[in-house]
Amino acid sequence: MIIDISRLLNAHTPTWPGDEPFSYQLTWPMSETGSVNVGQFTTSCHTATHVDAPYHFRDNSLTIEQLPLDIFVGNAMVIDVSTKAKITLDDVENVDLSDVRRVIFKTNAWTDDEFPTTMPLISPDLGSFFLENGIELMGVDLPSVDPLDSKTLDTHHSLLQNGVHILEGLNLIDVEPGIYKLTALPLNIEGADGSPVRAILEK
Structure with a gap:
């Protein structure tokens, strides 16, 4: 089953x-070309479901095409934290992460x-915990892993320092906790x- x-x-x-909104328009309709429809789109790199490259928040760091693809394919643990105002070590310390390299937090805060x-709030302390447990990707159903008004981006930087990549803007409404x-x-x-x-x- 694919979700x-x-x-x-x-x-x-x-x-x-203030960022660039998504827009799609038909550049060449079939009525004009006689054979094909051809469209174009514009968008921010951080609209909806997206990956942050380290370069997003640190100059002279890796850009998106330089990231290893195996980070983004493989077993992931979905953890339901939808009752939490802050996601901390308490939410993961007793979770068996031995079979996964990726953790996804379901907050239900953007539905x-x-x-x-x-x-x-997502605690920056998770970065070192994930490093100790072999986690290389954290995903969230939020537009950012840091507060909307943050300028220091503490959690972004903590994850990067501990080798954890970032996947944001997921839609997890119909997803149950577990390994996928x-x-x-x-x-x-x-x-x-x-x-x-x-x-x-995939389940």
């Missing part, structure tokens, strides 16, 4: 305030078509600070 955990991209897709105004196979491959965009992905889980 699509990507957010739909259209004219109503919520975008980080509609509006950009959220509040989100659960995740596929969430970023586009091969040279020099980019992030990339939209089509993320799926």
Whole structure:
């Protein structure tokens, strides 16, 4: 069974305030070409479901096409933290992570078509814990792993320092906790600070 955990991209897709919204338009309709429809789209690299490259928040760091693809394919543990105002070590210390390299937090804090105004806090302390337990990717159903008004991006930096990559903007409404196979491959965009992905889980 395949579960699509990507957010739909259209004219109503919520975008980080002030960032480039998603737009698709038909450049050449079949009525003009006589053979094909050809469209184009514009968007921020961080709209809807996306991967952050380290370059997004640290100059002279890895860009999206430089990231190893195996990070984004493989077993992932979905952990339900939907009752939590803050996600901390207490939420993962007793979870068996021996068979996974990826952790996905289901917060249910972004379940509609509006950009959220509040989100659960994610403790930067998770970075070192994940390193100790072999976790290389953290995913969230939030637009960011840091507070919306953060300028220091403590959790972003902690995850990077501990070798943990970031997948944001997931749609986990219909996903139960447990182990799945995740596929969430970023586009091969040279020099980019992030990339939209089509993320799926397989049970």
